[in-house]
Amino acid sequence: MSIRLAARQVAASVAALAAMGAFSIAVLSGPAGAAAPTQGQSVPNSAQPVGTFTAGTPFSSGQGINIVVPANSLFVSNSNVNILECSAPNGVIPTSPTACNGDTIQGPSVAPNADGSINYQNATGSLYPVYFTPDSSIGDTTSSPKCGNTAATECILFIGDNQGDFTTPHVWSQPFFVNPTAGDTGANPGDGNLPEVPLAILLPIAALGIMGGTVAVRRRRSASRAHSSLV
């Protein structure tokens, strides 16, 4: 497990614990006041669960989510954007369109607002369905890009003018995970995160690590002083 992934899981666990474990949330607003995203940036919290879901759980295949991008200078209201899943192993933003899965592109046209912001639900009156891929029900074959629930199959959404040309205006969602769900019903919806590693376990381990490190440093200093006194 990468340090970054572990850190994200810790963050997820903090969020989850703060709300007393698994619970239901109604997302009421987007990232109000968030900084304007720039070209090719991953926008935190842009792939948002809607309605009732379980925090610290990957999205469920077929689950409808909202896509929210703050005001920016990238997008213009007369140029529609496309949204589709791309494979992002270990959360690394793709560099080639071959990482993206055309079978997951949204159905309706999505027009940015006058300030460049995007709210999929407001623009289309519907939600964007995320899929665990490859998924034969949407035309995938075994060689289609992978979006799943492991670090190697981590997923990200392309949000931009032309998924075939990464030099055109685009941003990325935050990386997320998707669980397979029979029939792509979206049952057991999540927030796209992996299950949290409980702090009850992590904190003692971290404390032990800190204590161990402190002891090691002190011993090294003591040894160093002893060595100095001998010289």
Add this chain to the structure above:
Amino acid sequence: MHRHKQSLRGHFLRAATIGVAGLTASLMVAGVAAASTPADPPGGVAPHFYNGNVEGIRDTGSDTTFFLMQRIGDLYTGAGLYGCTLNASAGQTLYNSSDPASTTSNEEFFCLSGQNVSTTDVNDNWDRTEVTEGVDDVGSGAGQNQLCAALSTPLTVDFARSSKPSTGACSTEVQTGYAKDGVPIVSYPINPNVYGTSTTAPYSSINGGVVGPVSKGWLPGDSPAGPYTGSPLNNIANNDNGGGASSTAYRLWCATDSSRITDWGSLTNLGPSLLIIKASTTSGSPTVTISGNFQSTVASGQTVTGTGIPSGTTVSSVSGGTLTLSNNATATGTVNLTITTTTKLAVGQGAPIGVAIRIMGVNTASGTEATFASYAESGVSGGGCSSNMDTNAASDPNPATDTGDNSTPHIALENNSDQMNEFAVGDWPSPDFVDQAIEVSTTLYIESNGVLNTNPYAAASTIDGTSYSATKVEENGSNPTSGTELQNTYPTARTLFNIYLSNTVRASTGGFLNWICDGNTNFSKGLDNTTGLNFDQELGNLIATTFGFPRLTDESTAPSISTPADGIAAPNTACAASILVNTTSGSDQITLASGAFPPDIVNAGGLVGGGSVGVTDANFPAGTTVVSGAGTSTLTLSNNATATTTGVSTSFSGVPAVTAVANPQT
């Protein structure tokens, strides 16, 4: 045929001998490295139909699939870089003994026998076939007609690109469906007022030439910048208002009588803030009249506002085109009124706003046009779109330029929104951008969903250098997605085909079409040495992501809905082999009228990864698979037949479509 068999037998013997000798020698000399040199592939049989001849094959027809097939053709042709070793001098032993002897005058014509090298790829264009795409007569119907010699062609046609099913241009057409698509209606939500006020008839008469984006719900009297009191155009159905000739789609595209919808208000002026234009008022009178009838949602007690109408006025009664108000009008004139209704009208039933709908015609040779014409026809027999969808195609609205070649209805090529502005520029020469914008913003067009999703330029119209994306309008309340296209729940879901003739199909064509259809199931495509990716991954990426068409393979399953609402079948299994077989009730065996089953219908566990060939036949239960008998005249299946029949169409999942070619070794 006899000679072919002899040739093949001779070839196999030679290949085996050379192969064994070569392998032995290689092992002695080079050890492990030489073990990767592949043996010559089987000749003349499915799925590759290799004949050792360098050939060029050419397709023609569909515009929708033109660019995709260019890329697929290039990928396949490029794979040939690592194909067989070609003859380079006289007297060399050729792979195909039916070929003429190798001479200095036919160097590079033929594959050598047993001369593969470590980099040779035997599953991806070993024959070094070159694929090209024709553009001389564009459109799926034209391509099929050229294939069938029903239409002249300057160059040979080996197969037709088609975005619609076989038209029966000739009886031997066979279609291989390798992708899905949809044909959405699109509008252009442009605000013309950003380019100023129109001063030229007829557009200068719309709200004094101050025009907003009608498809977003702008109504005369609204600020062009919004907010808008009308309803945005989100959906056009072919099954509403009772369906048939009463549907909104039919009335827009096909109707030629008084039911025809010609005004944008029918689509967007639905209430509850219902605009009534050109209402006649008389000072001192409570009576208001209009041409035609008031909409059905207008009723007594509703608030009425407008020039010459006292504040607090309501509807006292309504009858036909006459309205009686609760107060007398204070002025005489023809004015616009707004009545606040309690309910909204259905799309297609709205009140006129004086803005004409422009129907863009589309090339009638295209599958895109044929698909949509069938949708708009709405099941009406012999209706106004029975020939095509261009019945109500609009002409140049500008009297000054509506002359000569520009005086006929505008007919665009399929799948390119940029033509909207090109027509507009012709009708309203620059710098009359406001009238260009009004023309485009009042137009309805149709376009391939794959093109809309992947080609921003072809999905937009440009006014004075600013590009405006086309916006999809739902059909029967549905949007085009991979899922709705594959399940045929999207009304204009369609299958994209390559169509060949069973009586003339060349080996190189059969091999290429099977290469497209199989998704590493029947055989494993190799690594593209140019990119480091597997060819099948590249193929799938081209179809699904680069061009936006959900891919079909020889493993795709049939949707529960075989025919979408447009009435045109859109099969998902046409990339799989389909053969007429004989069945016997209670028997697990199927036979052919003559000949043997192709060898790529493999025995149990013979597919890549150990899978078995699935069998879909009306006389066998679901889940039936092939057990044994590959390459013979009798196949044994995993279940017994439920009926005795002859010549029943049977589909073999995991086996690509082309099972036989006309001349395997020539």
